[in-house]
Amino acid sequence: MTSKKSFWPASAIAIVMVAGGCVSVLPEQPKPEAVYRLAEPEALAELRTHVVIHEPDAPRLFASRTITSQSPDGGLKVVAGVAWADRATRMFQVTMLDAFKGDGPGLAVDDVTGVSGEYELYWRVSEFSLEGTQGVCGLQLTLLDGRSRVPVAQTSVSARAQATSKGDLARARALSDAGRLCVEKAAGFIAERAVPAGTDADDSPAD
Numbered sequence: 001m002t003s004k005k006s007f008w009p010a011s012a013i014a015i016v017m018v019a020g021g022c023v024s025v026l027p028e029q030p031k032p033e034a035v036y037r038l039a040e041p042e043a044l045a046e047l048r049t050h051v052v053i054h055e056p057d058a059p060r061l062f063a064s065r066t067i068t069s070q071s072p073d074g075g076l077k078v079v080a081g082v083a084w085a086d087r088a089t090r091m092f093q094v095t096m097l098d099a100f101k102g103d104g105p106g107l108a109v110d111d112v113t114g115v116s117g118e119y120e121l122y123w124r125v126s127e128f129s130l131e132g133t134q135g136v137c138g139l140q141l142t143l144l145d146g147r148s149r150v151p152v153a154q155t156s157v158s159a160r161a162q163a164t165s166k167g168d169l170a171r172a173r174a175l176s177d178a179g180r181l182c183v184e185k186a187a188g189f190i191a192e193r194a195v196p197a198g199t200d201a202d203d204s205p206a207d
Contacts, residue, residue, distance in 0.1 A: 004067070020142030030085040035065075036172050038091045039180035041099040046108030048199070050117035053145065055093040058125035063089045067172055069130040076129060082172040088179075092125060092139075095180065099187035107196070119152070119194040120144045123186070126156070128179065133163040137182035139206035143193055153193040157185040 065084040068076045083201050084091060093110070100108045109115045111162055120143075127138030136158075143153040159181035163174035 003034045005081065019148060021185055031137040033081040034045070034169055034172070035083050035085040036067075036176050037085045038095045038183070039173075039176045041095060041184050041187070043184050043188075045099060045187040046101045046104040047108060047191055047194060048104070049106040049119065049194055049196045050109055050115075051143075051190060051194050052109050052111050052117040053093055053114060054111045054120065054122055056089050056123040056125050058089050058128070062125050062128040063087060067130070067175060068128075069171075070136075077173070078129065081168045087126060092179065092183065095183045096121070096187060099183050100191070106196075116146055116177075118146050118196065119190075120146050120149075121190060127158070128175070130171050130175055131165055133171055133174065135161045135163070135171070137175075137176035137178040139182050139186050141186055142170060143190060147169050153189075155189050157182055157189065159185060 052057075053194045057063075061078075064087055067079045067082050067084065069079050070076055097108045097110055098104075107115055111120075122144060124140040125138070126140050127136055129136060136162075138158040140156050140158065141154065142151050144150065145152055159178050161174045161181060163170040163175035
């Protein structure tokens, strides 16, 4: 008497595994209690020529919608109850565009428009997280000649803002304020160094 072996096709095995509940489904991430944008600039700088503002680079944790908190040993963890309304790098770009007066001789231009400028800003968000009840922001800036692409000025700026309480909502607002303060400092640097051709960077803009 001969024995018969049963062979199951791979597709049939897959169906049995699904029916048996063998498919792993990741749990949904909890929705944040509140979402925030960077605070609007309060002190507006005046440009003397057009500057193209690119979206900044950033480490992955600082570039997304997540808000992170740094522990004393330097470790970073996501603050689950709050988030940014958009990716952080895009919010920095928009806030920088809003950090200049709209009626000056020069304008800040979003790079996605394709409009050229006498200067271009390439920058990086080097720090953007919470340290306890303080929001901490750091930016690295490189201003390029719009035609030659040669760097004409570089600097770093940083800022801190204190939360009004220990709650996550107040801490998120503090980080938003720190981002705004950083952008305002950066805008002041750009306004100082982005001068029309043939103009000394130390010359003050005309009243």
